[in-house]
Amino acid sequence: MEQGSQAFVLCGGIGAGKSYVSALFESAGVEVIEADRIGHEILLPGGSAFAAVATRWPQVIEDGLVDRKKLGAIVFQSRDELTVLESMTHPAIAEEIARRISTSSSRFVGVERPFLDGLVGQGLPVVVVDAPDAVRATRLRNRGMTDDEISSRMAAQPERGAWLEHADFVIDNGNGADIVSQVSAVIHWLEGFVTGSR
Numbered sequence: 001m002e003q004g005s006q007a008f009v010l011c012g013g014i015g016a017g018k019s020y021v022s023a024l025f026e027s028a029g030v031e032v033i034e035a036d037r038i039g040h041e042i043l044l045p046g047g048s049a050f051a052a053v054a055t056r057w058p059q060v061i062e063d064g065l066v067d068r069k070k071l072g073a074i075v076f077q078s079r080d081e082l083t084v085l086e087s088m089t090h091p092a093i094a095e096e097i098a099r100r101i102s103t104s105s106s107r108f109v110g111v112e113r114p115f116l117d118g119l120v121g122q123g124l125p126v127v128v129v130d131a132p133d134a135v136r137a138t139r140l141r142n143r144g145m146t147d148d149e150i151s152s153r154m155a156a157q158p159e160r161g162a163w164l165e166h167a168d169f170v171i172d173n174g175n176g177a178d179i180v181s182q183v184s185a186v187i188h189w190l191e192g193f194v195t196g197s198r
Contacts (some may be wrong), residue, residue, distance in 0.1 A: 004164070005104065005105075005106060005107055005108065005109060006107070006108050006109070006125075006128055006190050006193045007101050007108075007109045007110075007111060007124055008108065008109070008110055008111070008124050008125040008126070008190060009110075009111050009113065009124050009125070009126045009127065010022065010025070010032065010110040010111065010113070010127050010129065011112070011113050011114065011115065011116065011126065011127075011128055011163070012114075012128050012129035012130060012131075012163055012173075013114075013131075013136060013154065013157050013158070013160065013163060014114060014133075014136065014153050014154060014157060015131065015136030015139045015140045015150075016105050016129045016130060016131045016136055016173055016174040017129050017131060017139070017156075017179075018112055018114070018129045020110075020173070020179070021129050021171055021173065021179060021183065022034070022110065022112050023116060023185075024175075024179060024180060024183045025108075025110055025183055025186075028183060028184070028187060029106065029107070029108075030067070030106060030107075030108045030109070030110055030111075030187065031104050031106035031109045031110070032110045032111075032112055033062045033097055033101065033109065033110070033111050033112065034112045035093055035097060035111065035112060035113040035114070036112070036113075036114060038092075038093045038096050038097065039089055039093055041096075042096075042159065043068070043089075044065070044066075045064060045065065045113060047092075048092040049088045049089045049092055050066065052088045053071070053085070053088060054066070055067055055190045057074060060074070072084070072149075072153075075156075076149075076152040076153055076155075076156045077152055079090075079156070082156060091160075093195065097111055106147065108187065108190055110127070111124075114157065115157065115158075116158055116162065116163070116166055123189065125169065125189075126166055126167055126168045126169075127167070127168065127169045127170075127171060127186055127198045128163045128164060128166070128167035128170050128171070129171045130160070130163065130164060130167075130170050130171065130172055130173060130174075131172075131173045131174050131175075132174055133154070133160060135165070135174055135175055136154070137150050137154075140153070149169070150191045154182050158183065169185075169186055169189055171183070171186065174190060
């Protein structure tokens with residue numbers, strides 16, 4: 001990463017709108033590294049976690065691929081199973097994120113992730129995308145998720161208050177919020193870390 005660049009964590013609960021906010025950051029010239037996308041890649045055949053997942057949960061393999069919906073139905077119903085999956089995937093995800101940060105030429109690099117702890121980000125500024133739980137649930141229903149799926153996914157993540165507690169900067173992505181101006185404000189705020197004024 002070139003001298004003067006600044007990495008930051010971009011996170012928030014499922015349905016908060018991280019993908020939309022990430023797209024706005026990218027349109028403003030910020031490189032965004034998606035932990036979820038890397039997680040998808042390492043579950044592909046030949047990926048670093050494929051064999052371990054196939055051995056642990058052979059029932060999720062369909063036509064030689066990991067059926068992520070079946071895998072999610074297992075791990076998001078059991079904290080123990082989710083912990084096992086994370087032990088298989090997180091080290092590889094962290095390694096790839098670190099590699100991409102180190103080779104980035106962007107002034108700012110956001111690491112988008114759906115959780116608070118682990119991987120990378122210790123000591124980095126934390127930008128949380130926030131929306132009320134009811135708004136998030138409505139968005140997830142519009143994606144085709146059932147109420148049971150929504151409940152299990154949200155229960156597997158920190159509660160809204162925990163996200164906000166860990167935030168250095170909060171982007172309000174509730175209905176009707178002006179997201180574009182908030183993204184601009186975050187970039188201006190991050191400039192302070194590059195110049196040393198923060």
